[in-house]
Amino acid sequence: xxxxxxxxxxxxxxxxxxxxxxxxxxxxxxxxxxxxxxxxxxxxxxxxxxxxxxxxxxxxxxxxxxxxxxxxxxxxxxxxxxxxxxxxxxxxxxxxxxxxxxxxxxxxxxxxxxxxxxxxxxxxxxxxxxxxxxxxxxxxxxxxxxxxxxxxxxxxxxxxxxxxxxxxxxxxxxxxxxxxxxxxxxxxxxxxxxxxxxxxxxxxxxxxxxxxxxxxxxxxxxxxxxxxxxxxxxxxxxxxxxxxxxxxxxxxxxxxxxxxxxxxxxxxxxxxxxxxxxxxxxxxxxxxxxxxxxxxxxxxxxxxxxxxxxxxxxxxxxxxxxxxxxxxxxxxxxxxxxxxxxxxxxxxxxxxxxxxxxxxxxxxxxxx
Numbered sequence: 001x002x003x004x005x006x007x008x009x010x011x012x013x014x015x016x017x018x019x020x021x022x023x024x025x026x027x028x029x030x031x032x033x034x035x036x037x038x039x040x041x042x043x044x045x046x047x048x049x050x051x052x053x054x055x056x057x058x059x060x061x062x063x064x065x066x067x068x069x070x071x072x073x074x075x076x077x078x079x080x081x082x083x084x085x086x087x088x089x090x091x092x093x094x095x096x097x098x099x100x101x102x103x104x105x106x107x108x109x110x111x112x113x114x115x116x117x118x119x120x121x122x123x124x125x126x127x128x129x130x131x132x133x134x135x136x137x138x139x140x141x142x143x144x145x146x147x148x149x150x151x152x153x154x155x156x157x158x159x160x161x162x163x164x165x166x167x168x169x170x171x172x173x174x175x176x177x178x179x180x181x182x183x184x185x186x187x188x189x190x191x192x193x194x195x196x197x198x199x200x201x202x203x204x205x206x207x208x209x210x211x212x213x214x215x216x217x218x219x220x221x222x223x224x225x226x227x228x229x230x231x232x233x234x235x236x237x238x239x240x241x242x243x244x245x246x247x248x249x250x251x252x253x254x255x256x257x258x259x260x261x262x263x264x265x266x267x268x269x270x271x272x273x274x275x276x277x278x279x280x281x282x283x284x285x286x287x288x289x290x291x292x293x294x295x296x297x298x299x300x301x302x303x304x305x306x307x308x309x310x311x312x313x314x315x316x317x318x319x320x321x322x323x324x325x326x327x328x329x330x331x332x333x334x335x336x337x338x339x340x341x342x343x344x345x346x347x348x349x350x351x352x353x354x355x356x357x358x359x360x361x362x363x364x365x366x367x368x
Contacts, residue, residue, distance in 0.1 A: 001367070004133055004185045004235045005270040005297050005331055006058045008363035011239050012137040012187060013070065013337030014063035015344045015352055020044045024068075024342065041066050046126055053130035055353060056360035059185070060132035062123040063339075066115075070189060070340045071139035074116055075102050078170060079109030080155055081144070102144055103152035108166040110173040117181050124182050133185050136178060140188035140238060141171050141226060142219045146195065150209040160210070164222060171226040179234055187237045187272070192219060193262055194242040194274075197253035197281075216261040223266050237270035237297075241336055242279060254281020263288040263296070270295040275317070276302035276335035286325040296325060299335030301359055306351030311362050318366055332363045 001007045023040035026032035049060045067073040076083040084103040120136045127134040195201035202212050
C-alpha cells in the first residue's frame with residue numbers, strides 16, 4: 001500500500017517515556033521552563049520516530065507527546081473556545097478523568113499560529129529522515145459539539161446549532177493550515193460516533209440537552225462540510241473510539257446504528273474502527289463500506305493490555321471481516337492509541353512495541 005492508511009498502521013499516541021513524564025511534572029511545578037520542556041519533548045519524539053521506523057511502520061507520529069489530553073489541548077487553542085473546570089470529569093468504567101470540559105466564549109476561529117501546526121512540522125522533519133509518512137491527529141469537530149454542555153455556550157451564539165457554521169469554517173481553516181505546512185495524512189479522532197452506538201450514552205446526552213433524534217445525520221453533514229473541497233492528495237481518516245483512559249472504556253455497542261451514515265455518507269478516506277472486544281459488535285456493519293478507495297483499518301490488537309494476541313486469531317478475524325468488506329479495502333492497527341492522555345494505559349513500553357511489531361508482521365502475512 002503506497003498511500004495511507006497503510007496495511008499496518010497506528011492510531012497515533014504512545015506511552016510517555018519516564019524522562020518526558022518527569023519533565024512535564026517539573027514544568028507544571030514551575031521548576032522547568034518552556035524551552036527546557038521543549039528540548040525533552042524534541043528528544044523523546046526523535047527517539048519515537050526512529051522506533052516507529054524500526055518496528056516496520058510506514059507512518060510516523062509524535063505519539064501526542066506534547067499533549068496532556070488527546071482533545072482538550074487542540075480545542076484550547078481555538079479562538080472562542082475555553083477549557084473550563086467542571087464539577088465532574090468524564091466517567092469511565094470505575095475511574096473518572098480530571099474535571100475538564102469545553103466552553104464557548106466568543107466566535108470560534110482557527111488561528112494559523114495554533115501550536116499544533118508547528119508540532120506537525122517538527123514530526124514531519126523527523127519522518128523525512130526515516131522515509132516515513134508523517135501522520136497528525138486532531139479531535140473531530142463532532143467531539144466538541146457532543147461534549148459541549150448547554151450552560152457553556154455563550155459569546156456570539158444562541159444555542160448549539162448556532163456554532164456549526166463557524167465550527168465548520170475553523171476546521172476547514174485548520175486542514176488548510178496543516179496542508180500548507182506539508183501534511184498529507186490527517187486523522188480526526190472521534191468518540192461521538194461510538195456514543196451514538198450506545199443507548200446509555202444517548203440517554204445521557206439527551207439529559208444534557210442534546211437533541212439525539214437525527215444526530216448521526218447532523219454529524220455526517222458537519223463532517224462533509226468540513227471535508228468538502230479538501231485537496232485530492234490529502235488523506236483524512238477518522239478513529240472511532242469507545243473511550244481510552246488508563247485502560248478503561250466508556251461506551252458499548254456495535255456500529256450498526258451509525259454504519260450507513262459513517263461509512264457510506266461521510267466522505268472520509270479511511271476509518272480506524274475498534275474491534276478488540278465484543279463491545280464493538282460484529283463485522284456486519286462493514287457491508288455499508290462502498291466499493292472503491294475507502295478503507296477500514298481493523299483495530300483488532302488491543303492497546304489496553306500487554307497480553308500479546310495470537311496472530312492466527314487476528315488473521316481469522318480479518319477473514320471474518322472480509323466477508324462483509326473487500327479484503328483489499330481492509331488494513332490492521334491497534335484498537336486505539338496507547339496513551340490518549342498523558343497517564344497512559346496499563347502496559348509497558350516493551351509490550352507496546354511488541355504489539356506494533358505484531359501488527360506489521362500480521363499485515364505482511366495477510367496482504368504481502
